[in-house]
Amino acid sequence: MNLKQLSELLGLSQTTVSRALNGYPEVNEATRERVLQAVKETGYRPNKAAQRLATGKAGSIGLVMPTAPGHYSDVHFGEFLTGLGEEAVRHDFHFVIMPADPDDEIGALRRLAISGNVDALFVAYMRGHDPRLPLLQSLSMPYLVHGRSYGSEPDYPYLDIDNEGAFYDASKLLLQLGHTRFALMNGPEHLDFAIRRKRGVVAALAERGLDLPDTCVSHSSMTDEQGQFAMEHFLQQPEPPTAILCSSTVLALGAIRAVNQAGLKLGEDISLIAHDDVLPHLKPENFSVPLTTTRSSLRAAGVRIAQRLIGTVKQDGAYPEQELWKTELIVRASTGAAPRLDQNFGGV
Amino acid sequence: MNLKQLSELLGLSQTTVSRALNGYPEVNEATRERVLQAVKETGYRPNKAAQRLATGKAGSIGLVMPTAPGHYSDVHFGEFLTGLGEEAVRHDFHFVIMPADPDDEIGALRRLAISGNVDALFVAYMRGHDPRLPLLQSLSMPYLVHGRSYGSEPDYPYLDIDNEGAFYDASKLLLQLGHTRFALMNGPEHLDFAIRRKRGVVAALAERGLDLPDTCVSHSSMTDEQGQFAMEHFLQQPEPPTAILCSSTVLALGAIRAVNQAGLKLGEDISLIAHDDVLPHLKPENFSVPLTTTRSSLRAAGVRIAQRLIGTVKQDGAYPEQELWKTELIVRASTGAAPRLDQNFGGV
DNA sequence: GTGAGTTGTCAAAGCGCTTTGGAATTTGCA
DNA sequence: TGCAAATTCCAAAGCGCTTTGACAACTCAC
Incomplete structure (x- = not known):
């Protein structure tokens, strides 16, 4: 069924039918009704390619x-x-x-x-x-x-989203909790959001005269595997970080596994804040230790x-x-006061 | 730039240019070369809507x-x-x-x-x-x-994929390991794969004269939250299942959290097999207890x-x-011999 | 040098739609 | 009743492409 057939069926010109369909004013309401009715009965649908060709619009x-x-x-x-x-x-x-x-x-x-x-x-x-x-x-x-x-x-x-602000605020929170050794688990290095998030962390630390050593920054794709790997790496350092900023809840998933396997307690030995894109299949509030997050719905x-x-x-x-x-900063149980510095909580 | 302009530019007819472009044989190789060269220089691309209209093919x-x-x-x-x-x-x-x-x-x-x-x-x-x-x-x-x-x-x-066979085989494995109390964490009830997977489990159990009580079947969307919820529910039963079949690694994620929180050990107190669609961000081999899975790459x-x-x-x-x-049945550490039946391993 | 067979090219007809310019019909008002 | 204005409709021209049917031009015998 095309326009021509439809208009013949109705005993109208193609123009009139087309106008009736597209809501042009110069067509009788009764006629329009008839056309609409015929469309319903025949199941006519305009060919998009032809429409596109004629109008230049594709929808x-x-x-x-x-x-x-x-x-x-x-x-x-x-x-x-x-x-x-x-x-x-x-x-x-x-x-x-x-x-x-x-x-x-x-x-x-x-x-x-x-x-x-x-x-x-x-x-x-x-x-x-x-x-x-x-x-x-x-x-x-x-x-x-x-x-x-x-x-x-x-x-x-x-x-x-204000990536820099989000990670700045998150870092601030951790600083207030007394943390001084930070790490950042970030997305691929060349991506804009990764660049800005890092800047946010660095800025917050700088205000306290702290810095973020390269050994405490990881860049990877957002998989649980990479998260685990990065966290294991952090924990192997002589003075492991106690505050972790994490670019995704998926990364956090792996990171937490590494924390658990090292026998450490999330929210006590290690604090972690992850960015939450609000993925329906992975809710930070349901983590065994609910996650503190910077949140913004993708x-x-x-x-x-x-x-x-x-x-x-x-x-x-x-x-x-x-x-x-x-972004919103939602505080849950994965963040807590920094452990006392003299305390030994052995890596891996 | 359209066909007409391009052909005028080349001093050829539209037909010839069109044929040169679409690999028709009746055009001089030298002419074709010239056309291709011009296309490169002008960046000409055929309008897809027009192509679609003329050929009926949209690609x-x-x-x-x-x-x-x-x-x-x-x-x-x-x-x-x-x-x-x-x-x-x-x-x-x-x-x-x-x-x-x-x-x-x-x-x-x-x-x-x-x-x-x-x-x-x-x-x-x-x-x-x-x-x-x-x-x-x-x-x-x-x-x-x-x-x-x-x-x-x-x-x-x-x-x-052979959903029924996959879950039949998985159930068989668990039966061989001595399990008798099964539970199935499935996808939405009306979906075909859920129907077949359930049939697979039921068939395997039936061969041993066992059945799958309704209280041991959950249907939900594939989120970690639902997985946790379902597992908590299973564990609250008077005689909790020891063998869990799970329709997704995402569900398994939540399920395992519930297992851990109940103080149970995966692969010892509870065995679990999940279906793995091979999602790059969630690898069953990296779970803290690596997951036994039925695998098929989506x-x-x-x-x-x-x-x-x-x-x-x-x-x-x-x-x-x-x-x-x-599907492949990949055995990892989340499956083990059934715990002795008289052993008490207290729910929740 | 003529006829048949090839090759390379072209003009024109669509594909199904929108839109323009104008014609036909109806309406309003003197 | 007559005429302009308003209303309703139509024929036809594109939109950019492919494809058909023909036509030159060129080869190759004979």
């Missing part, structure tokens, strides 16, 4: 998903996408996901942009001086960045990003170009 | 993603999608993801199918007597089902599904209609 948001054999998928991806979708479904928007070799993200982004398949682009996992930014800016297509790119002029539309960010992007495409909203969300 | 696979406020995202989704993408990127295919209200998955699927935006459909999270099956069969579009639909005639193309399934679907669209492959993958 879709494009994003690039890096993938390759051996390339780790990201636990957070599904949750974020669910948030995007939650909003998109209200506007009958969909997503076009272009898988891409991690080495060719730029190329994939460009191809996606000029394919004519999408109205807007979304990018995430920003890096310092991210090369995708100039590309996006040169394209004449709406886009929105999740996160920021450290070192680039912040004149692009983004939504980010899903909520997804909703908001879809909102802004769709709004821009539909031209119906003046959204702020830049948004920086504060 | 994309469609899938519906249920989402709503409060609707849990699935940890496994990202990993699976990564697998799909891994194959898709090799064929320059992309995905169209249509978010849908969980109550309107059928409607969304239909709209996606007739939108003209996709060449093939993929569905997952199959339920018993799944109503999407008749819809798919009535559509004239290639599709592939991940999983099966219990109770429906298995005459549709699917890829599934990602590999994604790769294979994309392969079959793309093959069907390109009409270049005769793939088997139905595939049933065996």
Whole structure:
């Protein structure tokens, strides 16, 4: 069933039917009713490709998903996408996901942009001086960045959380509890959020004249395995840290295993604060020692990003170009007063 | 830059340029070279919507993603999608993801199918007597089902793992170890895999004249929280089970927490086997007591599904209609001989 | 040097939709 | 009743691409 057939069925012109469907004013209400009724009965749906070709609008948001054999998928991806979708479904928007070799993200982004398949682009996992930014800016297509790119002029539309502030505040809390030996379990070194989180910790420590030795910083992907590995490494040091900042609850999972295996008590011998993206399958409050966290819902960010992007495409909203969300610091049992310094609590 | 402009630039007709680009034989090699060169220089890319309109092919696979406020995202989704993408990127295919209200998955699927935006459909999270099956069969579009639909005639193309066999084998192992009191932590009750896994356990127990009481079966979404909750529930029973079958490593995470908090030892007081979808962020071998698992890579399934679907669209492959993958049973430390029955190991 | 067979190219017809410009019909008011 | 304005509808022109059917131009015998 296409427009032509439908209009013949109704004894109307294609124009009239099209207008009736798209809410143009110059069509009789009774006629419109008849058309709508026929649509219901026949199950007619306009061909999107044709609509796209004629209007230049596709009703879709494009994003690039890096993938390759051996390339780790990201636990957070599904949750974020669910948030995007939650909003998109209200506007009958969909997503076009272009898988891409991690080495060719730029190329994939460009191809996606000029394919004519999408109205807007979304990018995430920003890096310092991210090369995708100039590309996006040169394209004449709406886009929105999740996160920021450290070192680039912040004149692009983004939504980010205050990573630096979050980790600054978390560090402050631990300092107040008397901790002096800190460690940071961070995400991949080149990623923007990792850079900023580290800055937050360093800034807080600096205020007390403390520093964060390189041996007390780990960078890795967000898996429980890496968390365990990093924590074991920290604990093997001659003077192990007592305060741990952790970029993800998934990392924390492994870290806590290492703490337990070393015979240490979380919240007593070791304090830990993790960043919580509010993943539904891993709640920090349910950890055997409930986790103190800096919290910001990834899903909520997804909703908001879809909102802004769709709004821009539909031209119906003046959204702020830049948004920086504060995180919440939720204190639970994994943080406690620093153990007395002279106390020996033997590593591994 | 479009075809017309490009052909004018080259002093050729659109036909010739189009043919040169699409590898038709009736074009001079030198001309083809010239065209390819021009494409490189101008960065010309064909408009996908126009291509789609003209050919009826979109180079994309469609899938519906249920989402709503409060609707849990699935940890496994990202990993699976990564697998799909891994194959898709090799064929320059992309995905169209249509978010849908969980109550309107059928409607969304239909709209996606007739939108003209996709060449093939993929569905997952199959339920018993799944109503999407008749819809798919009535559509004239290639599709592939991940999983099966219990109770429906298995005459549709699917890829599934042998859930029943996996849980049968796992139960057998536990029986051999002397266990007699079993419990099953399963996924949502209406899902096909949950139905089959339960059948596997029940069948194995039946051979020994044992049964699986309703009080020893839990159905829930795959979160650590639900896992902990279910296990606590099991342990409160007068004669708690000593052998646990678990549908996901994520559930196992919570379950193990409950075991520890009850002061029990995994692999001694309680044996546990979980199904492992091979999630990169949660490895069963790294659990403090490494987990015995039934293993089947979700990602590999994604790769294979994309392969079959793309093959069907390109009409270049005769793939088997139905595939049933065996799982591996990997024995680690979370399973051990049943504790002596007279031994008291006090609940909670 | 003519006819058949190849090769390389082109003009034009769609694909299904939106939108423009104008025509036909109805309405309002003098 | 007459005429302008408002309403309702239509034919046709794209949107950018693929593909069909034809046509030159060129080869190669005979």
